[in-house]
Amino acid sequence: MDFTKLSATLLVALCAQSTQAASASEDEVAALNQCILNQTISGDDTRTIKEVREYCEQQVSALSQLDKRMARERVTEKNRNVLTPHHRNYILPVSYIKNPNNRPFDGFADMANKEGEPLDNVEAKYQISLKLPIYHNFKDKDQAIYMGVTLQSYWQVYNKDISSPFRETNYEPEIFWVNFLDDENVLWGDEMAFVLGISHQSNGRSQPNSRSWNRIYANFIWEYDGFVFSFKPWYRLPEDEKPADNLAKGDDNPDIHKYMGYFELSGAYRFDNDHEVGMMLRNNAGGDNRGAVQLDWSFPISGRVRGYAQYFNGYGESLIDYNAHIQRLGLGIAITDLL
Structure with missing residues (x-):
């Protein structure tokens, strides 16, 4: 050089x-x-x-905002010393849960020799999400195949009575194809991309707290006047019925679709150059109207250090809580944003 x-x-x-x-x-x-x-x-x-x-x-x-993210990713992909972010990366050292789901941890009360609920209302939460291009030699340079992995963990760090355990960690490896559409092929908005992928998500635990599912998904991403939206429908790959509750073989959570639904709608917008707000909506499209909403806000603090606030209300925040209603408010640090 x-x-x-x-x-x-x-x-x-x-x-x-x-x-x-x-x-x-x-x-x-x-x-x-x-x-x-x-x-x-x-x-x-x-x-x-x-x-x-x-x-x-x-x-x-x-x-556009999508162009800028793609340009930044192209630079990191050519640097072997840099990891490319996938979803948002963050850590919430402090988050408050209104009604923690104690059912999977009822045994902790006896183990800790204490009465009452074992889980604290305050815990830490963090997410690490990375991706790697595994094929990008398409004739159309706007297409590529990626391998991604997302890890989301919930840590009872302040709960000394039960030795501050990581009460839940979800792992989601996936492989997906991305196509950024040319201007003449954009169906709506100013910019558009299409994603097709397959993912496995599990919490890596043994019975009776094992949770997992496999999905084929599409993701329609578009931008309009600086607002970026994502509509992600999926199809759950069926599993065999479990012959007995405590056996590893078979479906650990056959009713997960009743709480996680069949799609996710999300959006993000960046304003004043340095503030980013986002939202996520899910619904099972059934008469019981189970769903979830998440609101996000990241803001500058100093240099690369960015503050991050997150609010979640609904079902399916984690796999262990997929059928429990959770309401959480957290504050921490955003490591990477969406836009």
């Missing part, structure tokens, strides 16, 4: 940041710098620094 050329390009990026800061958002400046660096590392060696900068400025000026 020509380090002289790289240093000069980085200088151009810094100049671009200083000259455009007044009119461009932080995301646009970051996308411009990343584009310049990416073009230097893997672009056409015959272009001058000025041509690279003009090319990147043209690209960034027309970027």
Whole structure:
């Protein structure tokens, strides 16, 4: 690599940041710098620094929120020392549950030699979600196949009476194909993508608290005037009926569809350059109207450190609580956002 050329390009990026800061958002400046660096590392060696900068400025000026995320991901995918986020990554050191689901943990009361409910109302919650491109050599460069994994954990960190256990951890590996549609193929909105995948989600526990299910899903993602929406319907792959309750073989939760439903509708919007709000809605589309709503807000604190607030109300927050109504409010740190 020509380090002289790289240093000069980085200088151009810094100049671009200083000259455009007044009119461009932080995301646009970051996308411009990343584009310049990416073009230097893997672009056409015959272009001058000025041509690279003009090319990147043209690209960034027309970027939608989906474009910006895809551009950032393209940069991280080519860096073997960086992991690419999938869903939001966060940690809530403090979250309050109005009525914790104690049924799977009734035995803890005797084990801890105490009376009453074993679970605290206050616990920590965190999510780690990453993905890796496993094939992107399609003729259409807007298509790729990814492998992803999401880990979500609930930690009774303040509950010393039962030795502060991780009461539940859900694991969701998946493989999915993504296609960002060309402008002429967009059905609605300003930008659109289509995802088709298969996922397995389980809590990795033995009977009687084992929970799991497998799904084939589609995801329709579109952007309109800066608002990004996702409609994700799924089909649960059927499992054999369990011959006896405490046997590992068979379906651990045959009625999960009654609480998790058949689809998820979510959305996100970024405003004032640094604040992001989001929502998630689920419903089983039945007469009992079981569902869930989640509201999210991330906001700047200092540099890469971002605050994050989350509110959840409904069924299916975790697999162990899929059939229990949970209401939670948490506050913590967002490691990566959606947009």
